[in-house]
Amino acid sequence: EDGYRLWLRYESLATTQAESLRSQARRVVIASPRTATLEAAAGELRRGIEGLSAGAPIDVIDMPAEGPGEGDVVIGTTGGDWRGAPEQTEKAIGPGGYRVSSQAVHGGTYTAVEGQDQSGVLYGVFALLRALQSGNSIDSIELADHPRVGLRLLNHWDNLDRYVERGYAGQSLWDWWRLPDLVDPRYTDYARANASIGINGTVLNNVNAAAEVLTPRYIAKAAKLADVFRPWGIRVYLSARWSAPRDIGGLDTADPLDPAVRAWWAAKADEIYAAIPDFGGFLVKANSEGQPGPREYGRSHADGANMLAAALAPHGGVVMWRAFVYSETDPEDRVRQAYTEFKPLDGTFADNVLVQVKNGPLDFQPREPFHPMFGGMPGTPLMMEFQLTKEYLGFSTHLVYLGALWEEVLQTDTFAQGGGSTVAKVVDGRLDGHELTGIAGVANIGRDRDWSGSDFDQANWYAFGRLAWNPDGDAHVIAREWLQQTFSTDPAFVEPAAELMMRSREAVVNYMTPLGLTHIMGTGHHYGPAPWVDDLGRPEWNPFYYHRADADGIGFDRTASGSNAVEQYHAPVGEQFGSLESVPDEYLLWFHRVPWDYRLRDGTTLWQALARQYDQGVGQAEAMRAEWETLGQHVDPVRRARVADYLDIQVREAKWWRDACLAYFQARSGLDWPDGVTPPPLTLDDYRAMQFPYAPGN
Ligand code: BDP
Structure with a gap:
């Protein structure tokens, strides 16, 4: 038990359950034209059923002329006639949505996994497997869901020499040296794990980026990874170094308003899309901790982001521009600085730009108040950035379940539009009506056999995916789900272990x-x-x-008598933090x-x-x-x-x-x-x- 299988263990169920599954899941039937994604979904289903039912190998077939039969598990996109008149459930509506149901046939039943689209089928299959692994029966099954956030991304802080910044699980998974020729089977397992929790994109390289990743050699390597991930609904993104036109492009400037610079980035985008047609876009750390950026040329973060956005827009790509900025010379309280700098730019970013903001205004601490940009930038899609790798929380050595931390942040009320304006609603676009939405998690994954450096750190990867899928998700429920799939479904274990996980965050604080x-x-x-x-x-x-x-x-002192950081929050939050009468004890010394x-x-x-x-x-x-x-x-x-x-x-x-x-x-x-x-x-x-x-x- 080296932890390699994560939560996708598919261990044999107890005898009676296994027998019953065997009789009700006899073959996998693909009801829509075969695609790489449907084949991946079918393969996973077969693997899961064979493992859970400890049964003989089962077949994967195309839909037979006579339609589904008893004991089939049928997968396909909605709109086919294989399930009679397909009704929609409200929960399954939208990209990535699915419905899993039991359907009557010839006096028996078959199981239908319908997706709104290809990814929806994949997510439906994983939902079914999750239910089965957690001890549910396939009888009368009824599941429906859809993701609430569009971009659900891991950010790898991986350097091209395989060193992982803030990585506590070994070297980078990406074997840049041997790519694109050698394709480690682990890449597929990485994609399966991500798809199983709804993650649909990955930024391959560190935000402290090397420009080389944008050279033809590395684009070919990234393209190979994109080929492996594509069937699993995962797109590849890259961190772009702002000064790349100077570093590798032969220009003597990176000024975003310079036509030669703009042309260089446009050509670079064309080149990347020729190799990776579904490339996701760029993540950028600029004018932050020594990284180059548009401010060197007297331009704003919006000028910089919009220039890259223009290069990507013809291809459908996005820019994720990070707001983690603080100046080495500015005497302003560090936690005020990002808001001070970005707030005036609200509403000036191009349509395909998200501003990526850490959950708190400082830096991934065991506890911080929420970042005041959430609720403070209504005209800009804000992407949440969480950190899975526990840089400030004891690395992979201490057991700390971050689901509890993230839920606390997501459920905090910003009061931006009165009560009920939670951070979750900012992030999923409901509060300000944004279509473009995203959540990023700084990955805790490396080459360690257990992927995350410890068994319990796998839970943070899992919980991140589940909360990115639904930011209103319940961290306690997610902990239970993870425990059931990872260790045991015995209630004598699951409930106390989930409570232990929930308490672990307060312990570290x-x-x-x-x-x-x-x-x-x-x-x-x-x-x-x-x-x-x-x-x-x-x-x-x-x-x-x-x-x-x-x-x-x-x-x-961050009250009016001090740095007045409290003024960056909406009423009554700022007042609550700013007064000794009302500040919660857990933020006392942060504000006073x-x-x-x-x-x-x-x-x-x-x-x-x-x-x-x-x-x-x-x-x-x-x-x-x-x-x-x-x-x-x-x-x-x-x-x-x-x-x-x-x-x-x-x-x-x-x-x-x-x-x-x-x-x-x-x-x-x-x-x-x-x-x-x-x-x-x-x-x-x-x-x-x-x-x-x-x-x-x-
Ligand atoms: C800090 C890390 C540093 C990162 C930086 C960032 O210490 O390694 O480069 O954040 O997010 O937490 O850019």
Whole structure:
């Protein structure tokens, strides 16, 4: 059990269920003209049924002249006459929609998987397999659904030398050196896994992009990957380096208003589409953390995005322009900067541009308030960017289920158009009536046999796909689904394990950054605690910038008396965050600077509360480890032991986080230890000396 099969295990069901499936799924019938996608769907169905029913090989045939027979599983696009008069269910309407149903025939039944289009068939097949793997019977089955968001993309931060920036699961999957000649079968398994959760696009290379990926050699390599992914409904996208016309095009400028630059990009787009007819488009990180961009020429982000958009528009491609910008010279509070820069550009982007925004205004922290651009840019399609790879949450070493974090963000009310204006509604286009919609997830996938660096990190890949499909999805339900398919359908396992996953996110917040603390991780690699760091080149790279702890107090004043970041939120959100009366405890130090003896609503002082939260985080990690001793009994020994080993690391490091942070804050505040708190076993200097010089870095 090396984790390779992910949630697509198709292990044999219990005897009676397997027998019943065998009698009701005797052959796969393709009802529409065969295409690569329908064949992929049929092949997956056959594989799933054969595995689950532990039965003999089953046939895949075209629809026979006499129509479907009892025990057939028929797949096809809607509108055929194979199912009688095809009725639509509201839920199945729209691209990618499907309906799975039991139909009567000759006194028995057959199962129909109808898609609105080719991808819909594929998604219907995976929905059926998900239901069967989760312990449902194929009898009287009725499933219907459709994706709510158009672009559901992974972003790989993979370099061309196979190094994965912020990757904790080994090298890049893409073997650029041997492509396009050698096609690793893993590419197909990657595509299957993505298709099974509705992901329909992948950006192959790092946002800190090398221009070489746009040279003919690499276009041919990307084209080969696109060929493998296409049957699975997945399009390829590339990160484009802004200065490519200079780097590889022989021009001496990358000014977006220069006709030669525009012509270069238009020709480049033509060249890419000649090799990849369904190429998705470009993702761009510009004028951010040293990356080149249009501002070098006095042009705006909109000028830059629109120029690329014009090159892609004739081919139907999109530009995903990232809003992760903050200046090295601007003294403005870092979390204000993206909004300040992009808000005036709202409504000026071309029709095929999305602005891609991280969930919070800082950088993928264990907890941040939502980014004020959500709800603040009604005239622009905003693409959500989540991070699956846990750069700031203990890498692939700590068990943290991100579904809980993402649900919290998506369900937050921006109040942009009064109550009920959730981030989910901004992202799926409902709030402002956008047709073009997207969600991106920074991938946590590499060459490790288990793909994600740990068994439980696979859940974050899974949950991302499911929430991209439906941003109103329920993270707890998704956790259950994943557990059933990945480990066991036994309710004695599934429910407590799902609850453990749901609590895991709060645990990491508590032992790393409680009460609105943020960005106090180790320098560069972001692993382990380092709240004391204050000597890095740029102020906002230093943990100290974010907490400013001294003898008087702790926290970052973002109210009107401070940076006034609260003004970027709509009423009443800004008021709620801005007032000590109403700010939720979990954002206290994000928005406010308070003295150490400040009393929280429950009467404890800030110093007591901080010590309590850190300790609670450790307790939660210990509880997870203890629970796994029981839950692990339901799991095969190999994966059980691996999860247990990781939990041991997590408990040890949760203590390290608690002790190091409290030792530091005690030294800054000069206060005595609160009653009942055991002082850390080591000195602050000891903690400062603990470094991870060779942690997977940036
Ligand atoms: C930060 C990462 C850095 C990325 C950057 C980005 O530390 O490696 O390049 O985000 O999103 O979180 O561009």
